[in-house]
Amino acid sequence: MKPPTDRVRRAGAVALGLAGxxxxxxxxxxxxxxxAPSREARTRALVQALQLxxxxxxxxxxxxxxxxxxxxxxxxQDGPGLPDHFPSAVWLxxxxxx
Numbered sequence: 001m002k003p004p005t006d007r008v009r010r011a012g013a014v015a016l017g018l019a020g021x022x023x024x025x026x027x028x029x030x031x032x033x034x035x036a037p038s039r040e041a042r043t044r045a046l047v048q049a050l051q052l053x054x055x056x057x058x059x060x061x062x063x064x065x066x067x068x069x070x071x072x073x074x075x076x077q078d079g080p081g082l083p084d085h086f087p088s089a090v091w092l093x094x095x096x097x098x
Contacts, residue, residue, distance in 0.1 A: 004012075046052075
């Protein structure tokens with residue numbers, strides 16, 4: 001029997017690494033589901049303590065603010081096909097889009 005070549009070993013290592021990453025992602029998702037109730041309770045307590053209307057993590061992009069806080073008459077509004085002016089809109093979906 002022929003010994004495996006470097007290419008086969010490398011492919012096996014990549015496959016093993018991808019399987020490990022997938023397992024880590026599944027375990028992390030399960031951990032997040034377990035932590036969700038306490039995290040939500042902490043967020044609610046923070047919002048009540050600071051008397052916020054909503055937890056606004058980013059303020060510069062109109063798409064990341066709550067609709068009650070959005071200003072529809074400011075410069076550089078969004079338009080179809082226009083580039084995003086603010087990088088935080090890339091990280092969070094518009095409110096209510098979940």
